[in-house]
Amino acid sequence: MPGSFSHPFSDTSLWNTRIDSLNPTYTDASTVQNVQFRDASLANSWLQTDLTPYNTPSTAPTATWSFDTLNTTGVGGTFSSNGTIQLQTPTDLKFTDGGDGWAVFTSPDGVHSWEVWGGSYDAATHTYHAAYLVENDVVNGTGWGQPDTGTGVGIRAAGASLLGGLVTQDELNSLSIQHALGIELDTHQLAAASGSTNAGQFVFPAVTADGDSAASYTGTIPMGAHFALPPDLDLAAAGLTPEGLALAKAYQTYGGYVVDMAGHTTALAQVEATPEQQAHLFADVDWIRDHLVMTVDHGSGASNTAPQTDPIAQSDSVQTDTQQAAAPADVAGGTTPAPADTGSDAAMTQNALDETPTADAATSVDQPQFEPAEATSQTIPNGDVMDARGWGHHHAGRGMGAALASLLEGSGKADPNQISIPDSQANEHAAHQFAAAMAHSAVATDGEGAHSAGTMPTGVDAAFAHHHAFWHAW
Structure with missing residues (x-):
């Protein structure tokens, strides 16, 4: 079944694939990846709440967008550099996520969406600029990059779409989240490189990692790793709020994928929520995090084909360099602790479990190096x-x-x-x-x-x- 802007991507996308069709193995809570995932001294438990997708009406004016890099590979196109494009743009469009300048809006046809990183608006000329602009197919696409080429289809560090895993206001209102979630981790949690490239730092369905991952990641969890709540975990007995229970059910049914880096933050989802809903979710986020485990040995059952070999790391390119740090102020008004010392680089170079799949060799694309x-x-x-x-x-x-x-x-x-x-x-x-x-x-x-x-x-x-x-x- 095709997707929509409110429930993006095809039903065969991994974003919309139930765990039971993947037949995964749930790792033991004592494995190093799960220990680091839950370690509060490395990162605070968090939810990202600053992304608002915009529906573009057919009456929206056409605006001039300049860009440093344009990626239309997700709709059968290619890469372009330093050009302009005319796009019907919502008049109330605003950029979020601090200095990252994010925005997501549809085309009026309802089939395509545009993701912006490094966005800005010039009120004097009524024009927009994007450091990186990506066109995506929200109806028939998968929301994941191409493993055979290593080309991403969104501004996430994993090469995934920013819409992947987004929990909408309607989903929270109905207490029904029918898709996987997007996870962001700190560099102390993300898998360290075994050499000078990012080979081994990401696994399917991710097609890449942050541009400086070989130097900055010092943990054991690869980009693209899948985490879920075990099926035998009794959620009804956990005493969760209605919104927290809905999120926990999504993690038990679909799980979540590591898609980005966020400084000293373990963000379990990107959500659109009222202040009351946010308060309920934050009350439960620690419990959910403490019960999540990494899964491996995924079967087939999804449209993405698991690659077979380690990737050739891409140079630091615009599309892969999308890490964003949340500003995790304590919801109770406290302060955020500094990251704990995770030990020497040599002690932190263990890659993901042997069972985890790796990615195909990535071909180069014409992007800033x-x-x-x-x-x-x-x-x-x-x-x-x-x-x-x-x-x-x-x-x-x-x-x-x-x-x-x-x-x-x-x-x-x-x-x-x-x-x-x-x-x-x-x-x-x-x-x-x-x-x-x-x-x-x-x-x-x-x-x-x-x-x-x-x-x-x-x-x-x-x-x-x-x-x-x-x-x-x-």
């Missing part, structure tokens, strides 16, 4: 440091936000216009993330900068560098 940067200390103009510091305070309590604020506070430089931050001041985690953020911030302003670990973009615009500068660091 990243190149290694020279290893130096980084000097950042004061204005950019203050901007970064502001974001650090906004994400107060998070590991990198706190590290950023403390390093800036303690720099003690006499020159108010320049603040030098040598790499030696960065801790084990910040050595890559913080220094990379500073380098990318410099790229956004004057095209200069370097860091001592990982890579930095060249030839990319300020919005894309801004994404690396602030979101990757958290």
Whole structure:
């Protein structure tokens, strides 16, 4: 049966496939992946609530969109760079998710949707811009990337559509969620690389991971991993709220897939909810998280064909670089703890369980590439440091936000216009993330900068560098 914007993708999509048709194996709660998934010292339990899909009426005006990268492969097209396109656009369209600038809206035909990352609106010219713009088929598509090419169909780090797993207001009102959920994890939970590429860091149905995953992920859970509540778990006896029970039933019937990274956050779903519904869901999210386990040995039964070999890692490209950090303020008004030390890189390089499938070799696509940067200390103009510091305070309590604020506070430089931050001041985690953020911030302003670990973009615009500068660091 075809899908719709309110219930996207075909009924054979993994987003709409019941667990019992996959015949999976439920892993033991003591496996390292499940232990890390539940570890509250690594990430807070959370739900994302900031995405509002827009239905575009047939009377909507046509607007000019400029883009850095356009991906229409999900509807039989290709990639385009640095162009413009005319799209009927809702007049009330707003961009969400902080600096990531997300938006999702339909075409008036009801068949296609548009996903935006790095979106902005110029009121003076009445035009829009997207760093990355993706067209998708919500009726006949799967909402997952192509495993044979490694090409994504959405702005999620896994190459999945942003609509995949979205819990709508109507679903919460009816207390019926008939699809899988989307999960976001912290870098301390996501699978570390076994080498210099992201091979082994993602499993089917994911087709890729974040662009800097080989340097930033330090855990054991691969992108694309499937988590579910065991079928023998008695949900009726758990004392959940009506909304929490609906979410738990979805996890027991369909499960959820790891699709993105969120700083110090284990987000179990993207939901449209009233304040009361949010309060009910947050009351139950810890219980649901503590009972989820990773599943492996999936059978056939879905339209996506399981790939056979490890992928050739893609370079850091616009479409794969979609990690977003939620700002998980404690719903009770408390603060968010900093990530715990997860040990050395060597201790954290265990990949997913042997039974987990891997992905086919990915062919290259014409997209912006990243190149290694020279290893130096980084000097950042004061204005950019203050901007970064502001974001650090906004994400107060998070590991990198706190590290950023403390390093800036303690720099003690006499020159108010320049603040030098040598790499030696960065801790084990910040050595890559913080220094990379500073380098990318410099790229956004004057095209200069370097860091001592990982890579930095060249030839990319300020919005894309801004994404690396602030979101990757958290």
